[in-house]
Amino acid sequence: MLSIASCLVQEYEVFIFWDKSKEDKIKQTALKKLGIDLSSVKFYSNIFDKKTSLLSRFVQSRKFDAIVYLSDGSIPIVGSKLFIHFQFPIEWINGNSMKTRIKLFFVKKIFCNSYFTKSFIDKKLDVKSDVLYPPVNLHVVKNMEKENIILHVGRFDVDFHESNYKKQDVMIDIFKKMIDAGLKNWKFKLVIGVRDGDEEKLNKLRTISEGYPIELIVNIPNQKLWEYYSKAKIYWHATGYGENLQKYPEKAEHFGISTVERRSSIFSGDRFCKELKKIINE
Template identity: 35%
Template sequence: MKQAAIYDPYLDTLGGGERYTLSVAVALKAMGFGVDVLWSDKNVLVKSQERFQIDLSGIKIKNDFFKGKALVRKIYSMSKYDLIFFVSDGSVPFLTAKVNWLHFQVPFVGVGGKSLINTLKFKGIGRVVVNSLFTKQIIDKEYGLQTDVLYPPVDTQLIKPLRKEKIILSVGRFSKLLQVKGHDFLINNFKELVDDGLKGWTLMLAGGLGGIKQTDLTQLQKSAEGYPIKFTFAPNFSQLKELYGKSTIYWTASGYGQDENTHPERVEHFGITLVEAMAAGCLVLPVRKGGFKEILGAKFLEYGWDSSQELKARTKELIMRPPALNLVDGSRLRQRALEFSFMKFKINVRKRVNEDFSK
């Protein structure tokens, strides 16, 4: 049995990137690999399974040998593995398994990607994987590479439209780690719509709490007082499915106000929640930034917006349109979302693994 090691320095944040990493582990397990996730907390897989609702049975936790060990000991530990999947924090690791994959979740810039030491390290890395064309453009330029786009897996088959209610939903962690998710911006725009006469609609904000100060969270909640705005903190996947399913409109302002050319790390590199909302037949209104544009594709780019005025105008338009027309568009968006399914992800992982071991 071939053995694979998975390393993600951000694993305990349990965000979209971590779901991607663990999905690689699931795909390798389905191929017959023995899979070890390198981490210090033995409970991280239990937390991940609860958070993402994916089956991680048979995947093991092993001590992280990339931290605090001498190079010789690291080389010895790596020699036990046929494949290593390593998530970069901007740096380039020294990898010595038979097949080595380096994954960039973030479009890093200004990190000296083309340094001599990086050039030497890349000689041992057979495949550099990125999560979107947006990330690819930045990483290829920064590191002087030709990276491989492997889109994140989305449980599009598990997320389905339900009886739609007058809900505008936005999903994204309540934090200011890399991307600012724009919760305050969305709250202010919804308040303006209500003040302008919108009745019967609710804004629902859902997301994890990793990386936000309690004072910032309290301030956000206070800004929503007196308006039909609700919060769902740290929802599990079952809760998210219900929220997506019954919501009519989906908003996301992640990266709004940021220059994606000078600070590409501050916008969405892909946008899993956007795909999830589309899978539920939501009428999506994302800011035209980063990976959101390639998810929409040319056919649906009109759903994007660039300003507060445009967001409110498009929202009013969707609310006033005949329900039958919205139903048709929701169905078309769902079909687009299916192109990013978990099944396609597993097929693409298998194809690449087979290619690399046949060399």
């Protein structure tokens, strides 16, 4: 969504619905960690906050020509053109309910982050969505010698059952078994993005890693991340491992931006902007 804002601000006045008190911090973090420049983007009090009444949301939304909404399964009713973006399947939603059908009637366009997500969204909501891949620009550090490093890159995310979505705990346990079985001269490095307040939960991974050649690297800037990509001989990703992905497809990797980065398959920012503007202007 930050990429969408940075793209559209080149031609339009763009606002992000967020906590205005965190504007400076969010802009600094986006630039440092993601290389996304939001300096020209403005922030607006979040009208989609649960504390905002439906009437107030509708009235305030009329100030904007269009709204791009990142959906968690919900579909808001607003007073402007509405574009819905899905990044994962929403199998728990009743797509045939009268309430959902009415809300969909007012949606201008739906677009997804992958054909995997699209296949479930289209079936669930009986729509024909577009696909807009996230932009991936990898600056590989050339002439860097490869090392015996197994690399994992992903955010740290646990549900209310303390289940690790990216399966970092599973990979650590498997790597420990490999070491115990005789694997030598290899290191497992996990580059992890951690939100404020989740550091304590991350300590579980630190604890189970003790005594093994395992390193947890937290919240590093992109340039440092590219160095790790360039040095590692093996990339390891385990999202969806052991899950019933037909019943719970949201537990799979919906796009897998880190796997694309590792393979150096690039969907450039320029192409992303062109495709986005095509969707918005249709």
